[in-house]
Amino acid sequence: MGMLLDIRDLKVYYSTLRGSVKAVDGISFSIGKGRSYGLVGESGCGKTTVALAITRLLPPNGEVVGGEIRYNGIDLLSMREEELKRKIRWKKISIVFQGSLNALNPVFTVGDQIAEAILLHEDVDKEEARQRAMELLSLVRIPTERVDYYPHELSGGQRQRVMIAMALACNPEFTIFDEPTTALDVITQAQILELIKDLQERLKLTTMLITHDLAVVAELCDEVGVMYAGKLVESGEIEEIYESPLHPYTEFLVRTFPSIRGRKEFVEVPGSPPNLLNPPRGCRFHPRCPYAMEICRKEEPEYVKVEEGRFVSCHRVSRR
Ligand SMILES: Nc1ncnc2c1ncn2[C@@H]1O[C@H](COP(=O)(O)OP(=O)(O)O)[C@@H](O)[C@H]1O
Numbered sequence: 001m002g003m004l005l006d007i008r009d010l011k012v013y014y015s016t017l018r019g020s021v022k023a024v025d026g027i028s029f030s031i032g033k034g035r036s037y038g039l040v041g042e043s044g045c046g047k048t049t050v051a052l053a054i055t056r057l058l059p060p061n062g063e064v065v066g067g068e069i070r071y072n073g074i075d076l077l078s079m080r081e082e083e084l085k086r087k088i089r090w091k092k093i094s095i096v097f098q099g100s101l102n103a104l105n106p107v108f109t110v111g112d113q114i115a116e117a118i119l120l121h122e123d124v125d126k127e128e129a130r131q132r133a134m135e136l137l138s139l140v141r142i143p144t145e146r147v148d149y150y151p152h153e154l155s156g157g158q159r160q161r162v163m164i165a166m167a168l169a170c171n172p173e174f175t176i177f178d179e180p181t182t183a184l185d186v187i188t189q190a191q192i193l194e195l196i197k198d199l200q201e202r203l204k205l206t207t208m209l210i211t212h213d214l215a216v217v218a219e220l221c222d223e224v225g226v227m228y229a230g231k232l233v234e235s236g237e238i239e240e241i242y243e244s245p246l247h248p249y250t251e252f253l254v255r256t257f258p259s260i261r262g263r264k265e266f267v268e269v270p271g272s273p274p275n276l277l278n279p280p281r282g283c284r285f286h287p288r289c290p291y292a293m294e295i296c297r298k299e300e301p302e303y304v305k306v307e308e309g310r311f312v313s314c315h316r317v318s319r320r
């Protein structure tokens with residue numbers, strides 16, 4: 001299968017006064033064209049950092065210290081910023097940032113803000129940009145009359161739709177949605193997920209959906225990667241992960257969501273996430289793992305392929 005995005009052994013660290021935060025510490029995955037990949041894991045495990053590394057929008061103290069990110073075979077990490085801006089960012093790869101529904105500027109209308117995003121990246125005049133802004137609004141199912149509304153005149157769900165419209169402004173091929181429904185009520189969440197699903201199909205978008213909620217991934221994604229403490233612990237087709245989770249952390253996530261529709265409240269794994277300044281030795285999950293063995297405290301498990309498209313890093317699995 002043709003892979004659109006290929007990530008190999010990516011490492012991203014943040015330098016802080018207390019030392020180096022190993023936010024992403026050697027992860028590999030690929031996303032095929034037209035596919036939807038879910039990146040799931042609890043808060044602080046490094047999901048947003050992966051997204052910022054792909055779009056090369058890391059904050060100044062963040063640095064890719066190892067690995068490769070290839071997009072359509074092109075090495076994104078060695079590309080010059082100027083070229084990346086001109087050819088890739090927003091035009092090929094776009095992102096709906098985490099918490100973005102509160103990122104609109106309160107003093108400009110949503111139409112002006114979408115048009116501004118278009119004018120920044122494309123060679124069109126103001127009239128064309130406004131026309132395109134209206135098309136984008138209708139694409140995300142906001143009545144076009146609202147083009148002259150201010151952000152505070154829209155609901156949270158509509159503001160999130162505007163942010164999605166902006167991410168789609170330059171007809172990207174690949175869009176990252178970072179926690180697109182997190183701050184919304186349950187009904188609005190469902191509507192936004194429905195919209196994303198529809199856009200994936202209609203625009204033939206390749207997507208990466210980031211969430212702490214496996215049920216969201218199950219709604220929208222073909223494949224899922226489960227992250228824990230800066231590492232991928234398991235990945236594979238969503239059905240297979242649901243049917244037979246191999247990693248104890250995945251098993252926990254799946255067990256707390258017995259059915260996607262009749263869903264329970266989000267349940268957290270007992271214990272606390274590790275400090276990424278100084279992650280646990282051995283398997284990073286061992287302090288919280290109900291099955292931890294001696295080896296888990298000492299040796300880091302390899303991320304191994306258990307079958308085509310299915311990977312896991314757990315000593316119990318590699319020893320079977
Ligand atoms: N700018 C930063 N400086 C230092 N540490 C950071 C910075 N941004 C994120 N981190 C740390 O990196 C880790 C991963 O963060 P993040 O990628 O935001 O995780 P997630 O999106 O899964 O919640 C966390 O421990 C977080 O505290």
Ligand SMILES: [Mg+2]
Pocket residue numbers: 047048049098178179
């Ligand atoms: Mg995040």
